[in-house]
Amino acid sequence: MDTIAEARRQWTEHGWSESALGMSAVTSLMRAQAIMLRRVEAALKPFGITFARYEVLMLLTFSSRGSLPMSVIGGRLQVHQSSVTNAVDRLERAGLVQRTIHPDDRRAFIVTITDAGRAIAAEATTAVNAQVFDSPGISAAQAERLVDILAALRANAGDF
Incomplete structure (x- = not known):
């Protein structure tokens, strides 16, 4: 079961439908960051x-x-x-x-x-x-799109 999809459903059901997509996006991003950090840390551990x-x-x-x-x-x-x-x-x-x-x-x-x-x-x-x-777990084209999307998010936040 995709717990984030379920959370989105629950968000909508509880009357927060205008925030459900944003909650899903932010939660997905944070979960993906944790997954990637765990992979990187595992690769660095021997050093x-x-x-x-x-x-x-x-x-x-x-x-x-x-x-x-x-x-x-x-x-x-x-x-x-x-x-x-x-x-x-x-x-x-x-x-x-x-x-x-x-x-x-x-x-x-x-x-x-x-x-x-x-x-x-x-x-x-x-x-x-x-x-x-x-091999980040997505295709090269998806990785390019992700970099562009995250660059927009970072720019909007004043990151650069």
């Missing part, structure tokens, strides 16, 4: 990193110097600074990044990916590509 830590490693990998200020990491990943601190703390303990005091602002930190971090990022990317990104 001892979470998706949040993987995102930090990849952002550093893509940066021209392999380092960024912590505030820039938070801004680019669109997460709270405490989340960045938590991820960097764990990555640093694992020897995958180094944190140093910013040369121009002693209150700020620069995070630099280590050679071990680059190696883990590369291996983890191979795994995530093979186990999730190459």
Whole structure:
């Protein structure tokens, strides 16, 4: 049984028909996000990193110097600074990044990916590509439409 379809039916039956489609869309999106996160986390588990830590490693990998200020990491990943601190703390303990005091602002930190971090990022990317990104569970055409739909949602929310 599709529980979201049943919830939509119940929404309509209880007099909220004008909200039933939106509830179904939002609930479906949240359920799909949980499914994808579980798949990605399973692919990353052998490397001892979470998706949040993987995102930090990849952002550093893509940066021209392999380092960024912590505030820039938070801004680019669109997460709270405490989340960045938590991820960097764990990555640093694992020897995958180094944190140093910013040369121009002693209150700020620069995070630099280590050679071990680059190696883990590369291996983890191979795994995530093979186990999730190459086959997201929908066709390429559906994936293109989904990206367009979600881009519109994100734009309307001021995400970019």
